[in-house]
Amino acid sequence: MLMAITRFSYFILVLLCLSLLHLVTSFPSANGQIDYNYNYNYYDRSCPSLGMIVKYGVWAAFKNDTRIAASLLRLHFHDCFVNGCDASILLDDTIDFRGEKNALPNRNSARGYEVIESIKADVEKACPSTVSCVDILALAARESVLLSGGPYYPLSLGGLDGLTASEKAANEQLPSPFEPLENITAKFTSKGLDIKDVVVLSGAHTIGFAQCFAFKRRLFDFKGTGKPDPTLDSSAVANLQGMCPNKDASNSKLAPLDSVSTYRFDNAYYVNLVNRTALLESDQALMGDSKTAAMVTAYSSNSYLFSADFASSMVKMSNIGILTGSNGQIRKQCGSVN
Numbered sequence: 442m443l444m445a446i447t448r449f450s451y452f453i454l455v456l457l458c459l460s461l462l463h464l465v466t467s468f469p470s471a472n473g474q475i476d477y478n479y480n481y482n483y484y485d486r487s488c489p490s491l492g493m494i495v496k497y498g499v500w501a502a503f504k505n506d507t508r509i510a511a512s513l514l515r516l517h518f519h520d521c522f523v524n525g526c527d528a529s530i531l532l533d534d535t536i537d538f539r540g541e542k543n544a545l546p547n548r549n550s551a552r553g554y555e556v557i558e559s560i561k562a563d564v565e566k567a568c569p570s571t572v573s574c575v576d577i578l579a580l581a582a583r584e585s586v587l588l589s590g591g592p593y594y595p596l597s598l599g600g601l602d603g604l605t606a607s608e609k610a611a612n613e614q615l616p617s618p619f620e621p622l623e624n625i626t627a628k629f630t631s632k633g634l635d636i637k638d639v640v641v642l643s644g645a646h647t648i649g650f651a652q653c654f655a656f657k658r659r660l661f662d663f664k665g666t667g668k669p670d671p672t673l674d675s676s677a678v679a680n681l682q683g684m685c686p687n688k689d690a691s692n693s694k695l696a697p698l699d700s701v702s703t704y705r706f707d708n709a710y711y712v713n714l715v716n717r718t719a720l721l722e723s724d725q726a727l728m729g730d731s732k733t734a735a736m737v738t739a740y741s742s743n744s745y746l747f748s749a750d751f752a753s754s755m756v757k758m759s760n761i762g763i764l765t766g767s768n769g770q771i772r773k774q775c776g777s778v779n
């Protein structure tokens with residue numbers, strides 16, 4: 442009996458220690474100290490209607506344009522990968538800097554800015570100068586994943602908006618579909634993410650579209666061979682050649698990243714990879730390495746595993762380089778600093 446009680450209290454002690462550890466490791470601030478203001482319930486008192494406003498804003502945009510879910514998710518990724526999650530991607534060019542909107546990976550490609558600006562305007566009406574654009578973007582991305590049938594994940598809120606943006610940094614730090622897996626992985630590890638996050642977060646390509654220029658070289662003369670990319674299924678080649686005739690005029694035409702369930706956030710992306718029908722070279726390349734291929738195969742047959750892992754990788758991504766204190770501010774409009 443005594444033995445049982447001792448064991449039980451030992452169990453409780455371990456549990457307490459673990460949760461304390463969790464608290465300590467969950468909310469690191471920029472200077473390495475614990476910032477207890479940076480947490481899941483950050484706006485519960487200061488802006489209780491925030492959740493509903495974001496939910497409504499994303500839902501209304503999604504009703505008009507289903508693709509917006511994909512676009513908002515990508516916008517959040519492109520924010521976090523360039524000098525951290527600081528809403529820098531939302532800033533327009535100024536006389537002091539050339540921003541990220543015109544960087545190669547974003548120009549004529551990133552979309553959803555107006556949706557974020559309109560949600561921000563509604564949030565400002567309800568709770569002026571209280572909620573950062575970083576948090577609105579992260580919440581809108583999460584809402585987009587949910588609306589598309591993907592998982593919910595807890596976001597730590599309270600990060601601030603950055604004061605500047607950099608076109609050069611965006612060109613250097615965002616991954617390109619034409620670079621090899623090693624290079625893409627290096628970009629992820631430089632952000633504190635790992636190879637598993639590369640595989641898991643690439644699963645975001647289960648929704649949304651790419652323009653022909655992003656994959657067209659696979660269809661005709663792949664790397665000077667005069668033939669299509671051998672890692673692309675031949676009927677997919679034929680189908681995509683029809684969508685993207687080998688003329689520059691087709692460069693901005695759209696093809697679904699996941700042709701099986703284009704608007705559904707599921708694990709079909711991985712099934713496609715196994716089936717050699719991924720759209721981007723960088724997607725199909727995940728099958729060209731034994732370690733990543735094993736993960737792809739696992740996700741292709743287990744959608745619950747993918748959902749759970751996607752949720753935790755998104756939490757990691759949403760925490761990259763969060764600004765606190767005097768390094769940031771709460772913008773009044775997302776397109777410009779105050």
Ligand code: HEM
Nearest residue numbers: 511512515518550616617618642645649650651652655723
């Ligand atoms: C791993 C390296 C990645 C590369 C090389 C890459 C590349 C691309 C490219 C080339 C496009 C098409 C853009 C266009 O044609 O306009 C695209 C679209 C997209 N990407 Fe990625 N991406 C990567 C990772 C990610 C991650 C981590 C996420 C989110 C977590 C993401 C989410 C999306 C979404 C949702 C779209 C569709 C956007 C829309 O339809 O508006 N991507 N990506």
Ligand SMILES: *[C@@H]1O[C@H](CO)[C@@H](O)[C@H](O)[C@H]1NC(C)=O
Nearest residue numbers: 501502504505506507508555
């Ligand atoms: C609806 O979506 C289209 C893009 O498909 C966009 O151009 C238009 O501005 C949207 N309208 C509203 C009211 O949001």
Ligand SMILES: *[C@@H]1O[C@H](CO)[C@@H](O)[C@H](O)[C@H]1NC(C)=O
Nearest residue numbers: 617619620621623624625627
């Ligand atoms: C990959 O990274 C290496 C080393 O940084 C670089 O030299 C090479 O140009 C990169 N390849 C591509 C296709 O970007």
Ligand SMILES: *[C@@H]1O[C@H](CO)[C@@H](O)[C@H](O)[C@H]1NC(C)=O
Nearest residue numbers: 701709712713715716717718
């Ligand atoms: C994957 O490929 C197999 C064999 O080609 C096919 O039967 C199956 O329908 C494909 N799955 C999807 C989801 O396209």
